Amino acid sequence: ARGLVTALDIIVWAVDPEDNSLESVADYLSDFAGEYLSHSGIACRFDIPVALPPIVLDGQLRHGLLLAVKETLNNVERHAQATEAEFRMAFAEDQLQITISDNGKGFDTRKKHGGNGLKNLPHRLSKLGGRYSVESSMGKGTTVTIGLRLSPRASTKPAGGLS
Numbered sequence: 001a002r003g004l005v006t007a008l009d010i011i012v013w014a015v016d017p018e019d020n021s022l023e024s025v026a027d028y029l030s031d032f033a034g035e036y037l038s039h040s041g042i043a044c045r046f047d048i049p050v051a052l053p054p055i056v057l058d059g060q061l062r063h064g065l066l067l068a069v070k071e072t073l074n075n076v077e078r079h080a081q082a083t084e085a086e087f088r089m090a091f092a093e094d095q096l097q098i099t100i101s102d103n104g105k106g107f108d109t110r111k112k113h114g115g116n117g118l119k120n121l122p123h124r125l126s127k128l129g130g131r132y133s134v135e136s137s138m139g140k141g142t143t144v145t146i147g148l149r150l151s152p153r154a155s156t157k158p159a160g161g162l163s
Contacts, residue, residue, distance in 0.1 A: 047088040080104025
């Protein structure tokens with residue numbers, strides 16, 4: 001039941017034009033991360049700017065960012081064996097950067113892994129004009145960076161629905 005409520009909440013948020021500002025996205029994603037990790041007992045620290053520029057993100061972009069964050073958090077929860085995570089967001093020179101780090105076991109990024117999550121994310125974000133990078137080393141945790149260019153002019157179209 002919790003999964004269905006969460007899925008419905010995500011759909012409503014992604015298409016709600018009232019939630020299309022960058023500030024609203026920052027609030028939603030950080031709340032989502034805290035709630036998601038709280039169920040697994042992983043403590044999460046946040047570093048989110050107090051003020052963000054008045055940029056509007058359409059529904060497809062918001063949804064794509066959420067899916068990237070969700071997949072990253074899923075990997076922390078299922079594979080990292082972490083006790084702590086950090087969710088950071090920064091915006092400078094038209095670049096949004098979301099960084100999710102954990103203190104887990106880490107992994108060798110040169111080896112192929114069985115899941116599709118890490119393989120699909122760079123492709124999904126590139127469709128949005130973004131990028132996704134992973135830094136990890138054995139015993140030292142993992143840091144995932146999601147980057148997206150958000151030009152005030154290019155991102156001011158009205159909120160749209162999901163494709």
